[in-house]
Amino acid sequence: MGRFTPNDEKGFLRLIEIWEIVQKNDTYKDWTLTLVGDGELKENIKTLIKEKNLENSIILKPFTKEIEKEYLKASIYVMTSHWEGFGMVLIESANYQIPSIAFDINTGPSDIIDNEKSGFLIKDGDLNEFANKLCLLMDDENLRKEFGKNAKAKVEENFSKEKVMEQWNEILNS
Numbered sequence: 001m002g003r004f005t006p007n008d009e010k011g012f013l014r015l016i017e018i019w020e021i022v023q024k025n026d027t028y029k030d031w032t033l034t035l036v037g038d039g040e041l042k043e044n045i046k047t048l049i050k051e052k053n054l055e056n057s058i059i060l061k062p063f064t065k066e067i068e069k070e071y072l073k074a075s076i077y078v079m080t081s082h083w084e085g086f087g088m089v090l091i092e093s094a095n096y097q098i099p100s101i102a103f104d105i106n107t108g109p110s111d112i113i114d115n116e117k118s119g120f121l122i123k124d125g126d127l128n129e130f131a132n133k134l135c136l137l138m139d140d141e142n143l144r145k146e147f148g149k150n151a152k153a154k155v156e157e158n159f160s161k162e163k164v165m166e167q168w169n170e171i172l173n174s
Contacts, residue, residue: 004039084108
């Protein structure tokens with residue numbers, strides 16, 4: 001989910017490259033990748049999907065206000081951003097007990113994902129390792145459930161409204 005910006009800050013083009021790696025294995029032919037968003041890069045994304053012959057396994061959807069429906073259909077959340085401020089979508093997906101995989105970029109994902117506990121953090125730019133960890137989660141429903149449960153627990157513990165308000169109070173009173 002995100003903006004399809006010309007500079008591809010959300011990394012959708014490299015996500016398509018990762019998905020191409022995954023789709024080389026027939027085991028994953030029944031899986032689909034859903035991209036939700038709009039923006040100037042959309043035509044480039046469509047072109048790359050067609051070039052990679054991935055039209056049957058990648059679903060493009062426009063922005064929606066009914067984002068909960070998308071989370072409820074998801075098994076794994078993947079974030080391939082080149083940079084992030086905080087990554088609210090990781091918190092949103094964790095609330096639905098969805099495990100995440102993200103590149104370990106300078107800020108954002110490592111604050112939210114506990115590597116190998118609630119998801120995977122991948123060395124930035126390592127598309128093959130990203131694909132490997134994605135396949136690992138796709139192969140193991142129990143691991144997805146365990147990571148999803150851990151993700152929700154971390155969000156409740158660290159990012160609940162009460163916890164954030166407590167942190168703001170500490171800052172404002174110091």
